[in-house]
Amino acid sequence: MRSRTSNRKQNESGVDAEIGHRLIEVKIGVAALRSVRMGLMQLAYAMADRPGSEGFLVLPDVAVTRERLESEWRLAASILRPELLDRLNLCIGDQADFIGIPRNPDPDAQRVLSQVVAEVRPHAGAGQTRGDAAFVVLKILLHHWLTDGKPVTTDWLARTSGYSYPTIASVLHSLGSLIERQSDRRLRLRWFSREEFARLMAVSDRARATIRFADRSGQPRSPESHIRRLQELDPPRLAIGGVPGAKHYFRDLDLVGIPRLDLSQHCPRRHLDVGFIEKLDPALKRIEDPLEPATVVVHAIRHADPLFTPREDGLQWADPVECLLDLHEARLETQATRFLEALQRNRPATS
Numbered sequence: 001m002r003s004r005t006s007n008r009k010q011n012e013s014g015v016d017a018e019i020g021h022r023l024i025e026v027k028i029g030v031a032a033l034r035s036v037r038m039g040l041m042q043l044a045y046a047m048a049d050r051p052g053s054e055g056f057l058v059l060p061d062v063a064v065t066r067e068r069l070e071s072e073w074r075l076a077a078s079i080l081r082p083e084l085l086d087r088l089n090l091c092i093g094d095q096a097d098f099i100g101i102p103r104n105p106d107p108d109a110q111r112v113l114s115q116v117v118a119e120v121r122p123h124a125g126a127g128q129t130r131g132d133a134a135f136v137v138l139k140i141l142l143h144h145w146l147t148d149g150k151p152v153t154t155d156w157l158a159r160t161s162g163y164s165y166p167t168i169a170s171v172l173h174s175l176g177s178l179i180e181r182q183s184d185r186r187l188r189l190r191w192f193s194r195e196e197f198a199r200l201m202a203v204s205d206r207a208r209a210t211i212r213f214a215d216r217s218g219q220p221r222s223p224e225s226h227i228r229r230l231q232e233l234d235p236p237r238l239a240i241g242g243v244p245g246a247k248h249y250f251r252d253l254d255l256v257g258i259p260r261l262d263l264s265q266h267c268p269r270r271h272l273d274v275g276f277i278e279k280l281d282p283a284l285k286r287i288e289d290p291l292e293p294a295t296v297v298v299h300a301i302r303h304a305d306p307l308f309t310p311r312e313d314g315l316q317w318a319d320p321v322e323c324l325l326d327l328h329e330a331r332l333e334t335q336a337t338r339f340l341e342a343l344q345r346n347r348p349a350t351s
Helices: 008-013 033-048 066-077 107-123 130-147 154-161 165-178 194-208 223-233 242-249 276-280 320-329 333-345
Strands: 017-019 022-026 054-059 088-092 099-101 179-181 187-189 211-215 238-240 261-266 284-287 296-301
Touching (some): 017 107, 022 033, 033 054, 033 066, 033 088, 130 154, 130 165, 130 187, 130 194, 154 165, 165 179, 194 296, 194 320, 223 238, 223 261, 223 276, 238 242, 242 320, 242 333, 261 320, 276 284, 320 333
Parallel strands (some): 054 088, 261 296
Antiparallel strands (some): 017 022, 179 187, 211 296, 238 261
16 A cells, blocks of 8 residues: 555545545544535535446544435435445445445455555544634634635535534534624624734644655755745645745735744645655755754645645645744744735725
8 A cells, every 4th residue: 555645646636545446435423414515415416527437435433323314425426426325335344344325445446445444543633623623714804804805604614624514503603793794694894903813823734734844965846946946846736925925925025034834734634744845955854843943844735625726837835824824934924024015005995
């Protein structure tokens, strides 16, 4: 079995593992049918791009009864095309003997599924957690407030964030008067103060699961040269943030020099995949000391919609709020303040 983090093909398939012709998605401790439904749809989309593939949705520690799972399978069967349905399977268990709906996997598939579950299980908490929801929802609301300003529905928030309706409702309740509610039940931020931004910053490091790298060669490459190399490598789900990102959104900002390269990787349900760093620059080594200056920093984007903007020379731009968080984390306080002021000045006028 090939490593999830070293196999680029797996990453591009959008599921937890791609082993030969098998696409495997693992959801630990599922307690709601919504997760099952999303997993089946995700596999179906991946299978549609890979003719002849088989899809396995594996549910270790599932808290939903088999009767309800079979009912959900019948619902999926009424929607999916027969040629996809015939190659799709839902599996319960996490040992060597999986029970399948509608069919049990063969012995070879049983072995592969056991290996994948064993690898995924230690990282089950690496993606979205309920504790991250407050950060993700507030960040999305702030992004929308700065770039659009119009009220949104709770359903839009759920789709953009990747969190369930009850979780969204709980976060909105905790935000209190910060949320302006419309008569049609749409909502938006009423304002955004420095105190609220400080609250966002306080949890951003954990929610973004930042990994930092420093040059150990003694002759560090410039951030600009790293960007050029990244354009050649074109790793998936990656965007440029920090100073270059801020200058992309407001070219007149007085942001001189790039002290480090901030990158954002879209990984809503997985660990950060930093396998591309070795190809980017072998001299870059991971550092744990938060006070040691970093050359390249990678941040996790946990919301379902990454909010990235296409970039002319390849790769993408991280969203403006992500760039703002990068500036603060890099202790570029003056630049961050100017950037935030520019974002607020250029907010769309809304009634």
